[in-house]
């Protein structure tokens with residue numbers, strides 16, 4: 354399925370039913386009182402979290418949603434039925450903006466969010482009896498439902514994000530550590546949208562996201578830019594993956610940190626580790642002394658991976674997300 358992480362949709366609550374103007378008619382009661390029923394309320398539109406969904410692709414294909422209208426009131430005091438509510442399934446991890454204003458997020462399965470309230474039904478004429486008017490010929494019309502444009506942004510929910518330069522081996526590392534089978538190739542920008550994989554631990558699943566490559570100037574739009582970095586805003590921890598066989602591994606390290614700082618300095622507050630990859634290509638492995646914990650691996654040859662996954666399993670990846 355296509356990975357789509359942004360969509361605009363149009364939602365509209367159902368119109369309320371009209372109130373009814375009617376009078377009792379019985380054989381021996383020539384001038385009965387008013388008995389017009391109320392219109393039913395229009396249905397409302399809700400978003401509902403669905404854990405099986407991974408993208409906003411369906412919303413892109415189908416951007417318009419309307420709830421059912423309320424039925425009109427009828428004579429003999431019969432109120433109209435309310436319109437049916439509409440539930441739009443959305444993946445977990447979305448943020449919702451109404452006319453550019455943040456209105457909430459959906460993180461749990463079956464969590465609902467009201468996004469367009471249905472219109473109230475109109476009252477029937479029996480509500481309009483007064484001491485001077487016993488036969489009111491007025492009733493209210495149903496109100497229109499709320500109507501608005503919503504912007505929906507998906508931020509993946511993963512505990513760990515793998516970030517690094519193009520071709521560093523991010524997708525290979527994800528493949529080695531998890532059940533994911535991402536595309537891997539010997540050219541930059543193979544990964545165009547994030548891949549998710551699950552690292553199984555005894556009691557929990559750790560979701561790892563493999564991100565598209567970042568290059569110097571990404572925050573100004575170079576390469577694929579930083580548009581995918583939003584997906585690591587929620588991760589608990591980052592793996593900075595660096596190709597140790599490249600010309601200047603430490604330069605990559607500094608560039609990555611600088612791009613994060615420019616995009617959103619909060620990312621720098623997340624716990625992170627640095628993983629040097631492709632050690633199989635070097636005769637002698639240099640050691641780097643960084644303030645982060647460092648690991649030396651070959652994602653391709655599965656060297657040093659056990660030590661890395663053990664360390665990840667021992668991290669507390671579930672607090673403060």
Ligand SMILES: Nc1nc2c(ncn2[C@@H]2O[C@H](COP(=O)(O)OP(=O)(O)OP(=O)(O)O)[C@@H](O)[C@H]2O)c(=O)[nH]1
Nearest residue numbers: 519520521522523524525538542543544566652653
């Ligand atoms: N020798 C060696 N090659 C590796 C290793 N890990 C990955 N590669 C190779 O490096 C190339 C890039 O690997 P990918 O996993 O696609 O790299 P990526 O970081 O996901 O790249 P982008 O998605 O383009 O950003 C592929 O040819 C891999 O086979 C490693 O540990 N050793």
Ligand SMILES: [Mg+2]
Nearest residue numbers: 523524543544
């Ligand atoms: Mg990749």
